[in-house]
Amino acid sequence: MSSSFDAIVIGAGAAGLFCAAQAGQRGLRVLLIDHAERVAEKIRISGGGRCNFTNRELDPRAPQRHYLGENPHFCRSALARYTPADFIALVDLHGIAWHEKHKGQLFCDGPSQQIIDLLLAECADGHVERWQPCAVQSVAFDADAGRYRLQTARGQVEAPQLVIATGGLAIPQIGATDFGWRIAAQFGLKTIAPRPALVPLTFGGQAWAPYAQLAGLALPVAISTGTGKARMRFDEDLLFTHRGLSGPAILQISTYWQPGTALTLDFAPGTDVQARLTEAKRDSRKRVANELATLVPSRLADAWTGEDPGLQRPINEAADKSLAQLAERISRWSLVPEGTEGYKKAEVTAGGVDTRELSSQTLEAARQPGLFFIGETVDVTGWLGGYNFQWAWASAHACAQALQAG
Known part of the structure; x- marks a missing residue:
């Protein structure tokens, strides 16, 4: 019964x-x-x-x-x-x-x-x-x-x-x-x-190898995806992992991210990076990585300048084009995730x-x-x-x- x-x-x-x-x-x-x-x-x-x-x-x-x-x-x-x-x-x-x-x-x-x-x-x-x-x-x-x-x-x-x-x-x-x-x-x-939503994102292949060594590094960023009315942006903390990116910034944007589309990251939100590097070139003889470390964590500065021989020198000796490319990368780093960490995460x-x-x-x-x-x-x-x-x-x-x- x-x-x-x-x-x-x-x-x-x-x-x-x-x-x-x-x-x-x-x-x-x-x-x-x-x-x-x-x-x-x-x-x-x-x-x-x-x-x-x-x-x-x-x-x-x-x-x-x-x-x-x-x-x-x-x-x-x-x-x-x-x-x-x-x-x-x-x-x-x-x-x-x-x-x-x-x-x-x-x-x-x-x-x-x-x-x-x-x-x-x-x-x-x-x-x-x-x-x-x-x-x-x-x-x-x-x-x-x-x-x-x-x-x-x-x-x-x-x-x-x-x-x-x-x-x-x-x-x-x-x-x-x-x-x-x-x-x-x-x-x-x-x-x-x-x-899966509110989930870490992964990046595969050799392209991610230089950044896998940054696992554990956290910093505040502005992150966005989409275009026009569908564009979404968050100002939150980002975390590098061995397999990709996590932290509140990534969890938030993951809900709006569509497979195959890019994310855009600003690692120095609110800062005119081009102007700061131009000023440093005029006034400083420190290495590019040291000057960049005033804007982003030193581990990230070392990783980025380490990829370009033209940036592994005092900033007053660096080419304007190289510094402009570096500024663009810091302010508008565009990358396409491979996928997510799935329902488990x-x-x-x-x-x-x-x-x-x-x-x-x-x-x-x-x-x-x-x-x-x-x-x-x-x-x-x-x-x-x-x-x-x-x-x-x-x-x-x-x-x-x-x-x-x-």
Whole structure:
């Protein structure tokens, strides 16, 4: 015999836990199911173990500025109705100390387990029943009864409303799967092809060899990709790795980068490098690398001047053409990534359930009554810095408010 609930939520990550808690606190009988051994592993490892749980720079009047998708305006309704201030108030209510680190990014002072404990406490307040670990073996919809019937490792359960909060493919080592998109396909919903996002980029072959030795070097840059209205630029820190580039600048631009297209890097943003080198040539007898090291880290200066014999001399002896080429390279270094580090190193998955299939008010499938998709399963991808967690909270809240009792 089936156990019956008002709503079943599959996926005990940020969105699933919050949705179950909010619905339970509204008086609904909620079952939360997850296949993983540990709850909310992605929250636990996020933000270097401190959980960057939201971003206070998100503008509720134009939240789509920080999100990407086939329809970036889709996220406006949910994000306007549950704002960073709302989640901050909940964090404060639970006595969790936090701090602002950079550009509105909010982190716990202590371990990210505090956010998991908050969500579990909220679920407990809503009398949410949680089955974990518990695999969902099949999902079926009885149109006559208007109920979803699930076969699980703990038996059959049913409910008139089913919420899919199983995330994307990022970080498969902690249990990420494509379950949510398989359910979408089962019920005829379209998806936008998934791809790794907020992910390091790789550069192959001998061309990268001189820069592989710079692994571990970090510096602030301006980075851009695309042209015209599609051009995107970020001012963030860059990190050289053995295989390519990482750091916040690369993670941010990776979501907008298209395979085969170039990135443009400015290693001295706000500086007229040509003028600085021309001035140094007039006034200095130091080697080019030493003068360049006043603008960029010395390891980078040595790597660039080491490639050109014409730059391995005092700057007053260097040719104007060589210095001009060096200035251009520092200000507008154009390079084409080979690819990404893939889902294993990606923080999130771009793409997902096509937002044209869903209500922006409730996250319910337009053509499949009682079926909801929230969080990372949906084609809404935020910037680095707490925006994806805020989408998890906001989409979960919008869904929970739409769920009905009995």
